[in-house]
Amino acid sequence: MEPCVRVRVAKCQMLATSLFVLLLGSAMAATAVLSYFGPHFAVISSVSTDRTTYEALHHWAFSAGIALAALLTLGAVLSAAATVRGAGGLMAAAFLSFALVFCALVQAAFWRAHSPTQVEDAVLDAYDRAYERALRSVSGSGRQELVAIQDTFRCCGKRSPLGLLEGSEAGLCQGEEAARQDCLQGIQSFLRAQGNVVSTLIGLGLAFTVYAMLLSSFIWFSIRSGRYSVSQRARSCPPQEPRVYGRIQEGSPSQRPSKADASGGRLSPSRHSGQLLLLRDTHPPTHGSGDAAVSTRM
Structure with a gap:
């Protein structure tokens, strides 16, 4: 019980x-x-x-x-x-x-x-x-x-x-x-x-x-x-987890980074990727970065 x-x-x-x-x-x-x-x-x-x-x-x-x-x-x-x-x-x-x-x-x-x-x-x-x-x-x-x-x-x-x-x-x-x-x-x-x-x-x-x-x-x-x-x-027996902790757990897949992703310098999912994604979401891009992207495309 x-x-x-x-x-x-x-x-x-x-x-x-x-x-x-x-x-x-x-x-x-x-x-x-x-x-x-x-x-x-x-x-x-x-x-x-x-x-x-x-x-x-x-x-x-x-x-x-x-x-x-x-x-x-x-x-x-x-x-x-x-x-x-x-x-x-x-x-x-x-x-x-x-x-x-x-x-x-x-x-x-x-x-x-x-x-x-x-x-x-x-x-x-x-x-x-x-x-x-x-x-x-x-x-x-x-x-x-x-x-x-x-x-x-x-x-x-x-x-x-x-x-x-x-x-x-x-x-x-x-x-x-x-x-x-x-x-x-x-x-x-x-x-x-x-x-x-x-x-x-x-x-x-x-x-x-x-x-x-x-x-x-x-x-x-x-x-x-x-x-x-x-x-x-x-109404529920166990206490609910905090939202930040839940987002960290959702953003941490169990797959390990591949060699191609590591050589290309791309950020691969890892044990700490959920935290990086959370930090990336919390800081929205500025207008300067958007202008730089438009100039690059042109």
């Missing part, structure tokens, strides 16, 4: 990768917003009145998701603009954005691998505190918070290993609510589904950022070298 063809293929791949990175950034932003303003997480935040571990993780996850989405969107826009315009500075800025996202995603993947149940434990601790307040509450405000959690997660209470509820706990789950699943299991299943979505986004982000960094670095070196044009206005 010729170098210019490789550059064009890299340009097409860079534009496609920028589109997928832009979609990935939108997905990360949507996930961060849903995790912060969604009903399941919002109802847990409402019962966490004090500065608990869940509150810290909640704000950290939202801020990290929005920051990653912004960097991905910025990198996608810069890489697309640099590919279309052939700007090396924009491509370097896009590479820097992708590198920052890659480092952040590596840290997020490391955290997910070593602390897979940290968010789950924080949410369950918040539910346990709400459950204990509901059992000790006399006014009924604590029970209203617990009922809101149970209605959101479609669960009810915490069952014993035998599957039975004690006397004080049985009053929290009556009628159709008693047939719901355990809240601990319901919350765990929901959080694990959300964790799988986050892990998928992290894996896709790592793959796309690595590929985007490779493409952006290749296109940047192509732009800086100046050997190949990455602008869409370029």
Whole structure:
């Protein structure tokens, strides 16, 4: 494959990768917003009145998701603009954005691998505190918070290993609510589904950022070298030769001068005849030479 063809293929791949990175950034932003303003997480935040571990993780996850989405969107826009315009500075800025996202995603993947149940434990601790307040509450405000959690997660209470509820706990789950699943299991299943979505986004982000960094670095070196044009206005791969050099090449035949031409003193085609012809063409004859030719003929 010729170098210019490789550059064009890299340009097409860079534009496609920028589109997928832009979609990935939108997905990360949507996930961060849903995790912060969604009903399941919002109802847990409402019962966490004090500065608990869940509150810290909640704000950290939202801020990290929005920051990653912004960097991905910025990198996608810069890489697309640099590919279309052939700007090396924009491509370097896009590479820097992708590198920052890659480092952040590596840290997020490391955290997910070593602390897979940290968010789950924080949410369950918040539910346990709400459950204990509901059992000790006399006014009924604590029970209203617990009922809101149970209605959101479609669960009810915490069952014993035998599957039975004690006397004080049985009053929290009556009628159709008693047939719901355990809240601990319901919350765990929901959080694990959300964790799988986050892990998928992290894996896709790592793959796309690595590929985007490779493409952006290749296109940047192509732009800086100046050997190949990455602008869409370029239609030919190799650079055109100068006109003077082309005339010199056209005026240099491969035949060697004959002995008769050499003895007669005539200028025969040689390796430097093209240059002499070019010089002869660049200096037009004067009027004096024309008059001398007319007098000779007469």
